[in-house]
Amino acid sequence: MKRLLSILLVAVLCSGACVAPVAPQGAPADDDGGASAAVNDLLGEIMARGTIRISTDPNYAPQSFLDESGNFVGFDVDVAKEISQRLGVEVEFVTPDWDLITAGNWGDQWDMSVGSMTITTARQKILAFASPPYYYTPAQFAAVEGSGIETLEDLNGATICVGVSTTYESWLMGDMEGLGLPAASFYVDSPPADVNILPLTVDNDCVQQIQAGRQEFQAFLTSNTVVEAAIAEGIAIHRVGKPVFSENLAAAFDKSASKDIASLVEKVSEIIGAMHDDGTLSSLSMAWFGEDLTSDPTK
Amino acid sequence: MTTAPPDERFAFQAEQILASQRRDARRFAMGVRACYALLLLALVYAFSGAEFRVGGLQFTTISLDWTFIQSHWFFIFNGVWLTILLSVLSIILATVLSLLGALGRLSKSAPAYALATFYISLIRGTPLLLQVVFFFLALPQLGIRLSGLSAGVLALGLNYGAYMTEIMRAGIQSVDAGQREAAKSMGMSQFQIMRFIVLPQALRLVIPPIGNQFIAMLKDTSLISVTGFVWELLWRAQKQGRANFRSLEALLIAAVFYWIITIIFSAFQAQIELRLSRGYRSAV
Numbered sequence: 001m002k003r004l005l006s007i008l009l010v011a012v013l014c015s016g017a018c019v020a021p022v023a024p025q026g027a028p029a030d031d032d033g034g035a036s037a038a039v040n041d042l043l044g045e046i047m048a049r050g051t052i053r054i055s056t057d058p059n060y061a062p063q064s065f066l067d068e069s070g071n072f073v074g075f076d077v078d079v080a081k082e083i084s085q086r087l088g089v090e091v092e093f094v095t096p097d098w099d100l101i102t103a104g105n106w107g108d109q110w111d112m113s114v115g116s117m118t119i120t121t122a123r124q125k126i127l128a129f130a131s132p133p134y135y136y137t138p139a140q141f142a143a144v145e146g147s148g149i150e151t152l153e154d155l156n157g158a159t160i161c162v163g164v165s166t167t168y169e170s171w172l173m174g175d176m177e178g179l180g181l182p183a184a185s186f187y188v189d190s191p192p193a194d195v196n197i198l199p200l201t202v203d204n205d206c207v208q209q210i211q212a213g214r215q216e217f218q219a220f221l222t223s224n225t226v227v228e229a230a231i232a233e234g235i236a237i238h239r240v241g242k243p244v245f246s247e248n249l250a251a252a253f254d255k256s257a258s259k260d261i262a263s264l265v266e267k268v269s270e271i272i273g274a275m276h277d278d279g280t281l282s283s284l285s286m287a288w289f290g291e292d293l294t295s296d297p298t299k
Numbered sequence: 300m301t302t303a304p305p306d307e308r309f310a311f312q313a314e315q316i317l318a319s320q321r322r323d324a325r326r327f328a329m330g331v332r333a334c335y336a337l338l339l340l341a342l343v344y345a346f347s348g349a350e351f352r353v354g355g356l357q358f359t360t361i362s363l364d365w366t367f368i369q370s371h372w373f374f375i376f377n378g379v380w381l382t383i384l385l386s387v388l389s390i391i392l393a394t395v396l397s398l399l400g401a402l403g404r405l406s407k408s409a410p411a412y413a414l415a416t417f418y419i420s421l422i423r424g425t426p427l428l429l430q431v432v433f434f435f436l437a438l439p440q441l442g443i444r445l446s447g448l449s450a451g452v453l454a455l456g457l458n459y460g461a462y463m464t465e466i467m468r469a470g471i472q473s474v475d476a477g478q479r480e481a482a483k484s485m486g487m488s489q490f491q492i493m494r495f496i497v498l499p500q501a502l503r504l505v506i507p508p509i510g511n512q513f514i515a516m517l518k519d520t521s522l523i524s525v526t527g528f529v530w531e532l533l534w535r536a537q538k539q540g541r542a543n544f545r546s547l548e549a550l551l552i553a554a555v556f557y558w559i560i561t562i563i564f565s566a567f568q569a570q571i572e573l574r575l576s577r578g579y580r581s582a583v
Contacts, residue, residue: 057527058538065542070374070535095538097527100436107439109528204541211544233544 042259043267046111051090053110054080057098059202061229062288063116075288079134080114082280086271102165106254118167118247121180128261130251130269134281135293138243139168140224144210145236147218152241155192161220163203167247168221172197184298186245211235225289246297367545375539375552378532379560385451385520390513392456393463401467422461428522430454435526447528459512466508470501503575510568514561532556
């Protein structure tokens with residue numbers, strides 16, 4: 001009994017210790033004058049820490065996934081590693097779900113997202129984006145073989161699968177303001193009419209539903225890179241029409257972070273600009289996608 | 300022909316009856332084992348991808364990509380340790396909370412009773428999945444930034460603590476009131492009565508059901524995967540499955556390991572139960 005009590009006591013202490021004391025959020029940064037500027041700066045903290053924590057959602061091959069031994073691999077992962085290297089710090093990947101990344105309020109659990117996130121008006125309210133974007137992907141419809149859908153017109157009235165909280169879902173719902181992409185990014189005037197939208201957890205689930213032989217939907221909308229990967233896997237689908245819009249994918253930062261993110265955003269933007277200029281991004285894109293997706297299609 | 304004295308005859312008969320009972324028991328055990336083997340074989344066959352014909356009908360079984368399984372099972376398997384760790388930490392927290400909850404429920408103090416009842420009602424009235432997400436998303440606003448693991452343990456521990464309160468209460472109440480009265484008449488304080496008289500006896504009764512809760516919890520730890528920060532069995536299976544278009548295979552790998560650890564811990568549980576019931580079993 002004595003031993004049991006002491007085990008319980010230790011357990012209580014442990015669970016207490018798990019609650020790490022952290023300074024309350026939202027403390028005004030310039031309260032103590034300029035002296036504390038370095039302390040309140042996220043870039044400064046990262047440099048002092050020697051590690052940058054980057055979120056990645058390893059659900060998206062070939063952008064981000066795990067190899068057989070659990071190492072992070074993919075285009076986003078390589079870009080993240082390169083950014084960290086040029087910052088002169090180690091990279092530590094964290095794996096919150098996509099929903100949590102796009103929702104903002106990261107609670108200082110990670111510093112930056114290099115996760116193929118589209119810059120949208122809605123997201124810009126809570127997140128800051130590095131400029132320029134690091135690459136651009138076309139959004140592409142694909143239909144199940146035998147569904148009878150061959151052209152974009154055939155999609156009217158169809159059931160279409162998308163990843164939840166993705167730009168594809170927003171576009172299908174006609175939320176153009178929320179997307180906030182420049183007009184030149186749209187290749188078609190409007191989404192197909194009267195569609196039933198079927199949102200699944202991850203874009204890739206749409207592909208796997210088809211693979212499993214389910215028939216709840218006839219087509220799906222996602223990044224052309226995902227369609228490419230699915231076709232390469234031999235899944236019975238085909239592209240429908242040309243891409244419908246283009247997305248600008250950029251590194252993202254949490255505006256509600258307790259440390260000031262401005263200098264980090266600036267520094268990362270600078271690094272990404274340099275990676276465009278010296279061809280690093282192009283060669284990574286060629287390596288992972290077999291094509292160069294790093295130039296802005298609207299220009 | 301001499302007849303054996305009645306005593307010996309009865310002893311002989313009794314022995315024969317016992318022997319036949321043992322024989323039946325052995326036959327039963329053999330039969331059960333054989334059936335297990337057959338069921339397991341059938342299960343494996345159902346996933347063999349084989350096709351067969353019965354009459355004019357063509358049947359197929361589920362076919363799996365075995366090269367994927369061979370190359371990825373080990374990464375997924377490594378989530379087992381975290382699954383067990385999560386369960387152990389959570390069951391410890393749940394045990395503490397359920398003990399406090401039970402004492403509250405049995406307390407004559409209005410605030411203690413109300414607090415315990417409120418806690419149980421709130422936690423049992425909301426889904427565990429929602430609680431897991433809540434602790435992960437809400438606490439940072441209070442400046443409390445728990446790691447994925449601690450948030451998960453907190454959610455699971457609080458949840459199971461509420462359910463286990465009833466187990467604890469039953470255990471405490473099972474100790475005869477007369478013992479409490481006797482202890483009181485000897486001048487023991489309330490705390491001493493709980494500590495030295497009631498809890499040691501209650502423990503024997505509550506350990507088996509706590510074991511059951513632990514086994515249930517092993518599988519509920521999978522809910523922690525939703526935050527994405529804890530690389531337990533299900534998280535690993537989902538990620539590897541999605542990246543390779545092999546979710547079915549990956550999830551089946553996880554299922555096999557959940558099943559295996561459940562079998563192992565159930566065996567432990569049976570041992571503990573056997574040991575604790577020593578001295579309380581009927582003589583025969």
